[in-house]
Amino acid sequence: MENKHNLKWVVVPFHSLSVEALYQILRLRSKVFVVEQKCNFLDADNKDQQCMHVLGYAGSELVAYSRIVPAGLSYPYPSIGRIVVSANGRGKGWGAALLQTSIAELEKRYGLTTIRIGAQAHLHEFYGLFGFEQTSGIYLEDAIEHIEMTRQPALPHAGA
Template sequence: MGWTIKSFHELTSEQLYKIIKERINVFVVEQDCPYPELDDKDFVAYHLFNEEDGEIIAYARIFSSGLYYDEASFGRVIVKETFRKRGMGRELLKRAISFIHDELKENDIKIQAQDYLRDFYASFQFKSITDVYLEDNIPHVDMIYKR
């Protein structure tokens, strides 16, 4: 199927189910982090995903400015484990940033990144703006991108 971006209300129930399933597999099961995955923010987000053979293999949710932070934002960034180390994460980020710039007409992007991915996000010109802190017992850092 390839890359798709939809608002919450454009998602089919099957797409939503697959997205939530994969988010839980990565954030709750793989990272052993019990937390409330469904946080009511999906309703106002755009959902960027790549589906292959009926599976969600990459995903991020995107927010316009003022919905999560004062700046536009994205989060819940995942690449299915069997598809990592193939450039899928880089493609996902390029598409998320392009959507924010081209469709939402936003320049600045703020994210909450897991600290071990700091260098990955820095390769896209994101800069750390906080010290490392724990979020759900996982080291995070806030980062910003200014166009």
């Protein structure tokens, strides 16, 4: 599916990822989370196998990615994790497109439900634009300030 940002979106379970797609995911996550953010952490956390993967392509380049985590794996609620946009994709609205796509895909699978995320604290306002509210104090994860944020399900409009 394509959108106004000219990104092609692919959403697949782990077992349907091609070797090439898996390599692109791991490379993008490593490039941003390990190299750019200077964090030494084990990215391969044994959750990917149970998640849906949201991949955003500009041409053949993976530029945006997240994973949809089922309830009970990271939090009591479904979650969106490993939210990442490549350095050359920032400032183009691709992060917003990624989050909108991820929320829509999560709701397609789990219905209107509470969504919990672990967010880097400096992105508080960005996630707030999508209805996420801070639900924890600041904590350090891999030497970066994080907060938990929760998005309550959107209520149907009156008369709907």
